Amino acid sequence: MKFTTEERWKLIDRIARETIEYGGEETTTKSILAELTVKPATGIPFAVAILYGFWSFFGSFAGFFTDGFFVRIFDEYWLPWLQGVFPYEGSWLYYILVGDPEATNSFEAFGMLTSGLFVAIGIVLPAIIAFYFIITLLEDSGYMPRLAVLVDTFLHKIGLHGFAVVPMILSLGCNVPGVESTRTLETKKQRFMMMILLSIFIPCGAQIGVMLSLIPEYTGYIMLYLMVGFFVFGFILNRVIPGKSPEIITDVPPFRAPEPQNVQRKMMTKIKGFFADAIPFVLLGVGLVNVLYLGGVIDWLSDLFAPVFTTWFGVPKETVIPLISGFLRKDLAVAQLSAIDMTGFQLITSVVLISIYFPCIATFSMIVKEGRKSGGVLRVLGGSLLVLGVVVFLWGGLLHLLGMLLGVA
Amino acid sequence: MKILLMGHPNVGKSAVFNRLTGANITESNYPGTTVDYTVGYTIIGGQEYEIIDVPGTFSTEPKDEAEQVALDILADNEDATVISVLDATKVERGLYLSLEIIEEGFPVVIALNMWDDAEKRNIHIDLERLRKVLGVPVVPTVAISGKGISELAGQVPRAERVDLKELKRRIESL
Amino acid sequence: MKDKLIRLAIFTLGLIVISVGLMELLLSLTGETLVVGGVIVFSGSFMLWRGLVLGSAGVFMVFALRIQNPVEVKAQVLLASIMISIVGGMEVLDLILSSIPGEGSRWISTAGEFVGAYGGPYQPAVFLLPLSLILVVAMNRNMADHGGETSHEQGR
Numbered sequence: 001m002k003f004t005t006e007e008r009w010k011l012i013d014r015i016a017r018e019t020i021e022y023g024g025e026e027t028t029t030k031s032i033l034a035e036l037t038v039k040p041a042t043g044i045p046f047a048v049a050i051l052y053g054f055w056s057f058f059g060s061f062a063g064f065f066t067d068g069f070f071v072r073i074f075d076e077y078w079l080p081w082l083q084g085v086f087p088y089e090g091s092w093l094y095y096i097l098v099g100d101p102e103a104t105n106s107f108e109a110f111g112m113l114t115s116g117l118f119v120a121i122g123i124v125l126p127a128i129i130a131f132y133f134i135i136t137l138l139e140d141s142g143y144m145p146r147l148a149v150l151v152d153t154f155l156h157k158i159g160l161h162g163f164a165v166v167p168m169i170l171s172l173g174c175n176v177p178g179v180e181s182t183r184t185l186e187t188k189k190q191r192f193m194m195m196i197l198l199s200i201f202i203p204c205g206a207q208i209g210v211m212l213s214l215i216p217e218y219t220g221y222i223m224l225y226l227m228v229g230f231f232v233f234g235f236i237l238n239r240v241i242p243g244k245s246p247e248i249i250t251d252v253p254p255f256r257a258p259e260p261q262n263v264q265r266k267m268m269t270k271i272k273g274f275f276a277d278a279i280p281f282v283l284l285g286v287g288l289v290n291v292l293y294l295g296g297v298i299d300w301l302s303d304l305f306a307p308v309f310t311t312w313f314g315v316p317k318e319t320v321i322p323l324i325s326g327f328l329r330k331d332l333a334v335a336q337l338s339a340i341d342m343t344g345f346q347l348i349t350s351v352v353l354i355s356i357y358f359p360c361i362a363t364f365s366m367i368v369k370e371g372r373k374s375g376g377v378l379r380v381l382g383g384s385l386l387v388l389g390v391v392v393f394l395w396g397g398l399l400h401l402l403g404m405l406l407g408v409a
Numbered sequence: 410m411k412i413l414l415m416g417h418p419n420v421g422k423s424a425v426f427n428r429l430t431g432a433n434i435t436e437s438n439y440p441g442t443t444v445d446y447t448v449g450y451t452i453i454g455g456q457e458y459e460i461i462d463v464p465g466t467f468s469t470e471p472k473d474e475a476e477q478v479a480l481d482i483l484a485d486n487e488d489a490t491v492i493s494v495l496d497a498t499k500v501e502r503g504l505y506l507s508l509e510i511i512e513e514g515f516p517v518v519i520a521l522n523m524w525d526d527a528e529k530r531n532i533h534i535d536l537e538r539l540r541k542v543l544g545v546p547v548v549p550t551v552a553i554s555g556k557g558i559s560e561l562a563g564q565v566p567r568a569e570r571v572d573l574k575e576l577k578r579r580i581e582s583l
Numbered sequence: 584m585k586d587k588l589i590r591l592a593i594f595t596l597g598l599i600v601i602s603v604g605l606m607e608l609l610l611s612l613t614g615e616t617l618v619v620g621g622v623i624v625f626s627g628s629f630m631l632w633r634g635l636v637l638g639s640a641g642v643f644m645v646f647a648l649r650i651q652n653p654v655e656v657k658a659q660v661l662l663a664s665i666m667i668s669i670v671g672g673m674e675v676l677d678l679i680l681s682s683i684p685g686e687g688s689r690w691i692s693t694a695g696e697f698v699g700a701y702g703g704p705y706q707p708a709v710f711l712l713p714l715s716l717i718l719v720v721a722m723n724r725n726m727a728d729h730g731g732e733t734s735h736e737q738g739r
Contacts, residue, residue, distance in 0.1 A: 001573050002512045008505060011580045016501045018583045019539045023531025029723075032658035042662060045639035049666040052632045056673035060680050068684030076688075186473055216628065253419060254526065259553065 034255055038149045047150055050143065054134050059212060061130040062123075066213055070122030074106035079114055096290040108339050116286035119210070119332055120279045127209025131173045132270045133263075140258035140266075144169070158234030160190055167194055171202040175363040178202065179370055189243025193234065195367055196384050199359035200391055201230040206331035211351065214338040218348050225352055229395050237387070281362065285332050289325045298324065312393070314400040315350045316342050326354045327361055345408040349399050357392050410458045411486050412451075412565060415479065415510060416494030417503060418465030421522045423447075424552035425494055426462040429562060446482060453562045461486070469509045483513070490568050491515045492561065497527035497549065500534065507543075511576070516568035517545045520561050524549040542579050544571045585725040589718075590648055593660055596711075596718055597644030600667060603707045604638025607631075624704040633670050633708065640666040653726055660722060664715035671712025674705070 003011065036042040088094045089101050099111030106118035138144050144166060152162030164185060171178025175198060182194045203211070203226065211219045292298050298321050306317035313319075318340045326333035333354045337347065359367065371380030414429075416422045430449030447462040466479035483491075491510050495503030500521065511517050521527070521534065540547045546564035550557035610617055611631035618624050640663040647659035682700030685692040692700070 003508070003573075003577075008508050011577065012501055012504045012508065014580050014583055015504065015539070015542060019535040019542070020500055021533040021535075023533060027654055029654055029658045029661060032655050033661055036658060036662050042643060042659070045636065045643075046662060046666060048632065049636040049640070049669050052629065052636055053669040053673055055632075056629065056670075057676065060673065060677040064680040064684070068680075069690070072690075183474055256553075262553075 030255065037143070037146050040150065043146070043150045047147060050138075057134060058127065058130045062126040062209055062212065065126035066123055070118070074118045074122055075104070079103065079106045079109060082113060092294055095294065096287055099290070107335060110286065110290070112283045112286045112290070115335065116283040119335055120282040123209050123213055124206040124282070124331055125275070127205050128173065129267070129271060131205040132267050135169065135173060136263045136266045137258055140256070140263060142253045142255045145253060158231060159238030160185070160194065160234070164190070164194055167198060168202060171198045171204065172208070173205040175199055175202065175204050175359060176366045179363055179366045183370060187243055189241050191370070192380060192383060193237050193241060195370065195380070196387050197230055197234055197237070199363050199367060200356050200388060201226045201233070203355045204330060206329070207334055207355065210331040210334045214335065215347060215351070218344065218351070222348055222351050222355070225399065226355055229356070229391070233387070233391055233395075282329050282332055285325045285329045289321065292324065312400065313349055313353060313396050314403065315346045315353070316340060319350045319353070322350070322354060323357060327358055330354055330360050345403045349396070349403065352399055353392070353396050356395060358388065410456055411489035412458050412460045413463050413483065413486060413489045413491045414460060414494060415463045415483070415491055415506065416465060417467055417496065417506065420465075420494050420496040420503065421552045422465060422494045423462060425492070425520060425522060425550065425558070425561075426460065428552050428555050428558040430460055446478065451562065453565055456566070458565070466506070468506055469513070483510070489515065490565055491517045492520055492565070493517050494520045494522050497521040497524045497534065498530055498532060511545070511571050512573060514570055516570050518561065518564045518568045519543070519545055519547045520557075521547060521549045522552050524557065525551045542583060544576060544579070586727065589722050589726050592718055592721065593644050594648055596714055597641050597663075599641070600637050600644065600663075600711060601641030603711065604634050604636070604641055607634030608638060618704055622704050623707050623710070625707065627706065636666050636670055637708065637711070640664075657722060657726060661719055664719045667708065667711050667715040671708035674709050675712065
């Protein structure tokens with residue numbers, strides 16, 4: 001025997017009436033404050049304040065470790081020491097592991113043990129710690145669902161609802177958990193859209209960290225262009241892709257003070273997981289690019305793609321190299337780009353290209369894994385690649401066009 | 410012996426799990442973090458139990474993948490005891506799922522989590538009456554601070570299947 | 584009486600915060616740096632954002648006075664002061680973090696450098712931070728939740 005839905009609700013009503021008594025909630029400063037954070041007039045400026053705090057903390061914290069200590073450790077001690085003791089100067093092994101013997105900073109040496117280690121530990125690690133700290137605070141204080149309610153209206157325009165902000169924000173740390181969390185969305189359409197928009201338009205924390213430390217003056221423009229792209233293509237995809245985008249109704253939990261122990265435990269798990277993935281990928285990336293370079297593959301690819309790059313996107317043909325390493329690590333690719341001689345606008349364009357052209361391999365494998373549950377790997381991958389191709393050409397080309405119109409390209 | 414932890418998203422289920430097992434897993438309060446289910450072990454009264462943190466679900470009619478996973482786990486563990494975790498400030502909503510699980514024939518223990526929030530909001534719940542009418546143990550908990558968790562664990566061996574006809578009769582004669 | 588004083592304080596601080604916000608917005612558009620009296624400096628990246636945050640925080644404070652229910656006034660002033668504290672707090676954090684690493688070959692800055700780093704001039708939010716915190720504390724102590732009477736009872 002089982003009850004029908006109606007019967008069940010009737011029974012529950014009865015139980016509740018007899019056993020639960022609602023004393024009526026007092027309006028307290030706290031409960032009104034909580035309301036103010038979701039009302040647009042007060043909530044949006046407050047969200048801006050939170051985001052400002054986020055970036056500001058990110059900048060100070062990462063700057064403290066990267067510029068204050070790591071740059072010096074790597075440039076003044078590690079690099080000269082390694083260049084001094086490493087044998088076989090001029091051999092291919094030296095080239096792959098240490099890189100340029102004349103380099104005076106760990107950034108331009110471009111060996112696995114020089115630039116590779118520096119990017120992974122010196123730049124990415126502080127950025128990721130800062131990021132996860134803030135995210136954990138936002139989650140545990142209960143602010144995240146409020147942000148979701150606040151942005152609900154905007155996201156409706158592109159067929160998503162407020163809670164899609166969770167994968168978006170997670171992606172700002174790393175696209176992999178971002179893509180993974182799309183499974184909380186309701187329909188295949190929403191999951192597919194979010195997965196592809198995330199992996200194309202949202203740069204990860206590692207990449208943002210590198211951008212902020214190398215090209216802080218352009219980071220704002222790059223982010224803006226990517227965010228506009230997110231909404232423009234979200235709007236288009238919502239029209240093009242068949243399927244439904246249902247609304248969900250969820251409660252906003254009350255604000256709570258985050259528990260220090262919980263924050264610490266969550267951060268440790270996230271950082272550990274991230275780091276186990278990051279270091280090998282960065283090192284392998286540098287190694288692979290060096291091998292390809294030695295084998296002449298990169299020069300060949302540069303020549304092959306040179307016409308597209310110089311005419312359509314208006315960037316130097318050397319940009320091909322970072323694009324290749326971008327498949328392994330986007331942060332690394334941005335680092336490589338900044339070493340290439342080009343104008344400011346070309347740098348902006350090429351960083352945008354790095355962000356949108358193809359997800360990094362870790363994100364890519366997660367898309368394959370999640371794709372299985374969201375309408376089949378082939379459909380998801382095929383769809384993604386199609387969208388990707390269109391986006392790269394249109395959005396990258398459009399930026400070049402904008403530059404020409406403004407007279408800076 | 411197995412224990413399944415079930416409840417809506419955002420009722421602090423993962424926190425209850427953490428408290429019961431002491432395992433190092435992460436707990437979040439935005440929807441969906443518990444999509445991958447987690448398993449831990451604990452000993453209650455000398456007996457070892459395997460505890461599964463089942464993904465949050467609203468009812469036994471699945472609306473998305475996470476809910477489907479939840480149902481699959483339920484179906485795979487017919488001999489398990491279920492700890493049904495409710496948000497003490499929204500008992501009615503949570504009871505729907507508890508009732509469904511009771512109907513499936515599982516012995517159930519109900520945890521009224523976030524009891525401190527209910528107190529703050531002046532919500533008074535007659536625990537004794539609730540226990541009697543449902544015929545299952547009902548334990549108030551505050552998983553974040555660990556309050557009520559050992560009592561919750563202690564009630565697990567006492568949970569029994571509920572006769573539905575009797576249940577209906579009891580409720581209607583309230 | 585106390586209520587009136589607190590309201591006056593909210594209004595005054597609100598106006599100050601608005602003017603700081605407007606100043607930052609203006610300067611971020613012209614790209615200039617401004618030093619006032621040798622102790623306050625308007626400069627740095629993200630100034631546009633600071634201006635937006637402070638400007639709206641100030642507006643929230645001033646407009647809070649038009650609300651009837653005292654609890655709502657308190658909540659809105661609290662919201663504004665959280666926003667001010669975020670901006671000010673981040674400035675202080677940046678000040679502390681950048682005072683630690685040393686110059687040249689020294690890892691940690693010397694006592695002199697360390698103290699020197701705190702010599703100012705400071706961003707305006709550094710001054711607004713303690714002011715807004717004092718205001719909130721004073722407000723919670725002296726402003727009644729309901730009606731005009733002052734009550735020290737919180738909750739039940």
